[in-house]
Amino acid sequence: xxxxxxxxxxxxxxxxxxxxxxxxxxxxxxxxxxxxxxxxxxxxxxxxxxxxxxxxxxxxxxxxxxxxxxxxxxxxxxxxxxxxxxxxxxxxxxxxxxxxxxxxxxxxxxxxxxxxxxxxxxxxxxxxxxxxxxxxxxxxxxxxxxxxxxxxxxxxxxxxxxxxxxxxxxxxxxxxxxxxxxxxxxxxxxxxxxxxxxxxxxxxxxxxxxxxxxxxxxxxxxxxxxxxxxxxxxxxxxxxxxxxxxxxxxxxxxxxxxxxxxxxxxxxxxxxxxxxxxxxxxxxxxxxxxxxxxxxxxxxxxxxxxxxxxxxxxxxxxxxxxxxxxxxxxxxxxxxxxxxxxxxxxxxxxxxxxxx
Amino acid sequence: xxxxxxxxxxxxxxxxxxxxxxxxxxxxxxxxxxxxxxxxxxxxxxxxxxxxxxxxxxxxxxxxxxxxxxxxxxxxxxxxxxxxxxxxxxxxxxxxxxxxxxxxxxxxxxxxxxxxxxxxxxxxxxxxxxxxxxxxxxxxxxxxxxxxxxxxxxxxxxxxxxxxxxxxxxxxxxxxxxxxxxxxxxxxxxxxxxxxxxxxxxxxxxxxxxxxxxxxxxxxxxxxxxxxxxxxxxxxxxxxxxxxxxxxxxxxxxxxxxxxxxxxxxxxxxxxxxxxxxxxxxxxxxxxxxxxxxxxxxxxxxxxxxxxxxxxxxxxxxxxxxxxxxxxxxxxxxxxxxxxxxxxxxxxxxxxxxxxxxxxxxxxxxxxxxxxxxxxxxxxxxxxxxxxxxxxxxxxxxx
Numbered sequence: 205x206x207x208x209x210x211x212x213x214x215x216x217x218x219x220x221x222x223x224x225x226x227x228x229x230x231x232x233x234x235x236x237x238x239x240x241x242x243x244x245x246x247x248x249x250x251x252x253x254x255x256x257x258x259x260x261x262x263x264x265x266x267x268x269x270x271x272x273x274x275x276x277x278x279x280x281x282x283x284x285x286x287x288x289x290x291x292x293x294x295x296x297x298x299x300x301x302x303x304x305x306x307x308x309x310x311x312x313x314x315x316x317x318x319x320x321x322x323x324x325x326x327x328x329x330x331x332x333x334x335x336x337x338x339x340x341x342x343x344x345x346x347x348x349x350x351x352x353x354x355x356x357x358x359x360x361x362x363x364x365x366x367x368x369x370x371x372x373x374x375x376x377x378x379x380x381x382x383x384x385x386x387x388x389x390x391x392x393x394x395x396x397x398x399x400x401x402x403x404x405x406x407x408x409x410x411x412x413x414x415x416x417x418x419x420x421x422x423x424x425x426x427x428x429x430x431x432x433x434x435x436x437x438x439x440x441x442x443x444x445x446x447x448x449x450x451x452x453x454x455x456x457x458x459x460x461x462x463x464x465x466x467x468x469x470x471x472x473x474x475x476x477x478x479x480x481x482x483x484x485x486x487x488x489x490x491x492x493x494x495x496x497x498x499x500x501x502x503x504x505x506x507x508x509x510x511x512x513x514x515x516x517x518x519x520x521x522x523x524x525x526x527x528x529x530x531x532x533x534x535x536x537x538x539x540x541x542x543x544x545x546x547x548x549x550x551x552x553x554x555x556x557x558x559x560x
Numbered sequence: 561x562x563x564x565x566x567x568x569x570x571x572x573x574x575x576x577x578x579x580x581x582x583x584x585x586x587x588x589x590x591x592x593x594x595x596x597x598x599x600x601x602x603x604x605x606x607x608x609x610x611x612x613x614x615x616x617x618x619x620x621x622x623x624x625x626x627x628x629x630x631x632x633x634x635x636x637x638x639x640x641x642x643x644x645x646x647x648x649x650x651x652x653x654x655x656x657x658x659x660x661x662x663x664x665x666x667x668x669x670x671x672x673x674x675x676x677x678x679x680x681x682x683x684x685x686x687x688x689x690x691x692x693x694x695x696x697x698x699x700x701x702x703x704x705x706x707x708x709x710x711x712x713x714x715x716x717x718x719x720x721x722x723x724x725x726x727x728x729x730x731x732x733x734x735x736x737x738x739x740x741x742x743x744x745x746x747x748x749x750x751x752x753x754x755x756x757x758x759x760x761x762x763x764x765x766x767x768x769x770x771x772x773x774x775x776x777x778x779x780x781x782x783x784x785x786x787x788x789x790x791x792x793x794x795x796x797x798x799x800x801x802x803x804x805x806x807x808x809x810x811x812x813x814x815x816x817x818x819x820x821x822x823x824x825x826x827x828x829x830x831x832x833x834x835x836x837x838x839x840x841x842x843x844x845x846x847x848x849x850x851x852x853x854x855x856x857x858x859x860x861x862x863x864x865x866x867x868x869x870x871x872x873x874x875x876x877x878x879x880x881x882x883x884x885x886x887x888x889x890x891x892x893x894x895x896x897x898x899x900x901x902x903x904x905x906x907x908x909x910x911x912x913x914x915x916x917x918x919x920x921x922x923x924x925x926x927x928x929x930x931x932x933x934x935x936x937x938x939x940x941x942x943x944x945x946x947x948x949x950x951x952x953x954x955x956x957x958x959x
Contacts, residue, residue: 331830331899352900392766392905392927452696462944509892516934520694520942521719524764524935531765535931538895542902542927548840 207482209277212268216259217277223254224285230529233286233394237532241358242396243289252317257295265303266311272488275423276430276481283434286532288394290320292427293354297323297420298363301374304419305410310361322359322379324350324400325417332545334421335414339366339402345383346375346407350400357388357398364400364407365417372414375407382406393535419489425497425544426484429504432540433481435533436508439515440470442530446519463518470514473507480504495557498550504540505547512537563857565636573636580644583609589645593820595929597768598647600725604680606647611678617654624662624674631866635811635859642812650722653677653684656800657730660747664788664796673749687717687731687750687774688797694719695945697732698741698794702776704733704748711735711748711786713756713779719939723759723772727752736791747793749785756780764935766928767905801941809859809883810936814852817890821845824897824926835897844896848889855882874953877946884936884943891933894926902927 209217227250236244251257259274261267269275275296282291295314298321302310313319328351330336339348346366356362362377362384377384383405388398447458447467457463484500487493512534516523523530541547565573588602610616618634620626629637641648649655658677661670676682693700702715713733723729729750736744750757756779762771788796825836825845835841862875895902905928937943 326900329829331828331835333831352903390905391903392931393903397903451692452694452699460944462947513888513934517937517943520938521689521935524938526763526765526767535765538930539903539927542895542900546896546899548838548844548896551840 209273213273213277216255216269216274217281219254220251220256220278220281221284223250224281224287228285228287230527230532233288233532234527236288237394242390242394243355243358247287248289249317251289251291252315256291257299257317258315260291260296260299261303261311261315265300266308266315270300272423272426272485275427275488276485279427279430280434280437280481283431283436283536284438286394286435286438286529286536290322290355290358290395292424292431293323294321294359296427297325297424298359298361300420300423301363301410301412301416304412304416305374307376307410319361320355320359322353322356322362323420324353324356324362325365325421326351328399332549334417335372337365337367337372339364341366341368341373341375341407341409344407344409345404346377346402347404348402350402352397353386353400354397355395356386356400357396362400363410364402366407372417374410374412374417376410377402377405377407391539393539394532421544422488422493422497425501426481426488428540428544429484429500430481432504432508432537433477435536435540436474436477436511438533439511439530439537440474442533443467443470443515443518446522450519457518466514466518470511473510477504477507477511480507495554498545498554498557501545502547502550502554505550508537508540509547565632569632569636572633573640576637576640577644579613579615580640580646583613584644584646588647592645592647593816595820595925600683603647603650603725607649607680610649611680616649616678617658618649619655620658620662620674624658624670625678626658631863635863638812639815642816645816648813650683652686652721652726652730653682656686657684660730660787660796660800663799664747668784669749669787682728683722683726685720685723685726685729685772685774687720687729689719690716691718695942697797698745700732700734700745702731702733703737704735704746704781706735706783707780709783710780711783713748713750713776713781715776717774717776718762718771720759720772720774721770723752723774724761724769729757729774730787732793732797735793739791742794744791745793745797746790747787747796748781749787750776750779750781754779754781764932766925766932768928768932770932809855809862809879810887811852811856811859811883814855814883814887814890817887817894818845818849818852820926821890821893821897824894828897828899841893841896844893848886848893851882851886851889855879855886858882874950877941877949880940881937881943881946881950887936888930888933891926891930895930898926 227247256278258267259269259278262270299311299314310319327336327338328349339346346364348366359379362379364375364377365372366375383403385401386398388396390396444467447463448456450457480500480503483496487496515530516534519530522528525531588606591598607616615627617626618629618637622628654677658674661673688697690700690702702713702717704711704713717731729752731748731750732745733748734744735746756777758775760773761769762773763769764771822836825841826834828835830838859879862879
């Protein structure tokens with residue numbers, strides 16, 4: 205047993221935390237939220253230069269990490285700062301899809317921050333079911349619809365899942381390809397996404413299918429759990445500071461026992477969340493992966509709601525304002541439950557896997 | 561014990577239903593149903609229709625042009641109004657200031673201001689909370705200093721709901737800094753067009769502009785705009801707050817919210833079946849509906865007490881806490897129901913996209929409402945304050 209990060213991961217964590225503390229304060233982040241692009245190209249380049257994208261890939265793939273704990277370290281820090289740049293969809297999902305397909309030229313450009321991709325998998329009506337794919341590939345052309353595709357307008361290419369006969373495969377599509385229509389919109393918790401309609405769009409098969417897709421979603425689930433954990437740490441820290449400084453009735457509100465006990469409960473649940481992320485990262489790619497991921501995502505969903513709501517409540521009105529840090533952080537935490545399966549989805553999956 | 565309404569009450573309900581069917585414009589009802597923002601013109605129109613029928617000032621005595629409904633009638637109206645997706649009545653002039661002027665204002669103030677509330681000449685907002693004085697309202701710092709026939713007002717108010725539409729604000733101001741906090745407060749009516757008044761928007765976490773900061777710099781307010789006696793404002797404020805607290809169970813709003821959740825959950829498909837049949841989702845939905853049924857009866861018990869003339873005390877606090885928890889749980893279910901489509905922001909930006917396929921984004925801004933309604937347990941005396949009131953009443957003394 206060893207619960208310490210390796211030296212390399214510790215350095216990555218320290219460097220990334222420092223960079224985001226310096227470069228990604230509330231004011232700048234809120235400007236990014238209101239920008240038309242929905243992300244900041246300078247931040248993206250900065251993250252690439254720090255090696256943050258490279259940390260999501262194995263050495264064989266041209267990176268220097270790629271394991272569950274590398275992913276967890278990166279996304280916990282991104283979550284702590286409420287980063288909206290598309291590290292999860294572009295860096296991890298599309299990037300690791302390219303790596304699995306052996307497209308090392310594109311991986312290199314992506315790690316260098318020069319290439320943007322979107323990952324278009326979930327479909328309208330699918331909710332969180334990863335196997336609900338009705339987009340079809342026929343004669344090298346894709347037809348179908350994809351839902352809430354993150355930062356799709358900024359991408360040069362899309363990785364699209366589709367069925368050819370019974371087989372699910374991944375396909376590469378140029379964003380400006382004929383027959384590809386994008387309805388782009390902002391997201392409540394920052395960043396942009398779009399509805400994608402494909403009507404006979406020319407595509408290149410990537411030569412990978414359902415098992416790679418399942419691996420990608422497993423990695424993304426670890427990343428999403430870690431991101432939510434980082435955001436919860438910020439929410440809890442802000443709440444602690446507020447309880448110690450905000451005065452009502454002549455004393456800091458943290459002096460009221462009713463709030464002290466609720467703060468304690470948040471800290472207890474935060475440790476549960478931290479362990480759930482460690483479980484998820486540690487079992488990624490192992491025999492107990494699926495049950496562990498569902499257990500973790502369910503717990504993060506439950507604790508996330510508690511932390512977001514209690515942090516807002518204990519702050520009072522100030523936390524309801526857009527310009528205060530917690531507003532964005534709380535939205536990130538709750539919206540984490542709306543990707544890769546919510547609390548109930550993973551509860552059912554855990555039950556099904558337990559019974560199997 | 562008899563849970564049924566009287567024939568007179570049933571007839572009244574039918575009358576309200578008929579009014580809603582005839583008078584409520586369909587476009588406004590649709591906005592309310594989908595949780596979209598109403599314009600000032602929308603709200604003014606609805607007030608005018610209610611006023612024409614004599615139903616705008618429901619709790620005012622007839623001598624002031626009110627409907628003088630009892631608590632049961634108001635409750636029935638609230639239920640039918642929510643069921644029809646009617647806009648809520650903007651409460652600041654009608655439910656808050658009106659009763660204060662009727663009880664503590666002088667004849668000239670009553671004659672001048674009350675008709676203007678009814679006919680929409682004035683849009684009032686509430687100047688209570690300050691940046692350092694939220695739940696601890698009595699610590700407010702905005703000061704008013706007498707100068708001949710005027711008060712000079714300096715300070716800042718915050719969380720001023722719909723202040724961007726208002727031309728008048730009723731304020732609590734400190735007129736004596738040297739006495740116990742509660743004893744140096746006065747109740748002033750301030751014209752927002754007076755030089756030195758500045759309104760700045762506060763954008764809430766769901767992106768909407770609902771509340772404001774109001775700044776006062778050397779604002780001259782005529783002394784005839786003082787309500788009641790100088791330094792007695794706290795008494796009037798407390799009177800007003802008891803009016804604000806009734807109806808905070810929000811039964812009608814919760815029922816309408818529950819209908820929204822059911823509509824969404826019937827349309828959503830999970831594993832080949834409607835989400836509403838999913839055992840976990842169905843269990844969540846059933847539990848909150850069970851809570852709501854009980855709370856509706858608690859609400860009616862308090863309503864009938866109030867109709868008999870008993871002022872609700874601790875029960876109002878209980879209702880506010882439970883009502884907000886239930887409403888927020890329903891908001892939580894709505895965001896769960898739409899799955900990944902909880903993530904897009906401001907789907908009205910996409911309205912008019914000419915798409916023959918049913919628009920998955922047309923779920924309404926349910927996640928934005930989930931975040932917006934976190935306010936229910938914060939404003940009007942936070943749930944912590946309400947629990948404190950309950951505990952103090954039952955346990956006495958120490959906090």
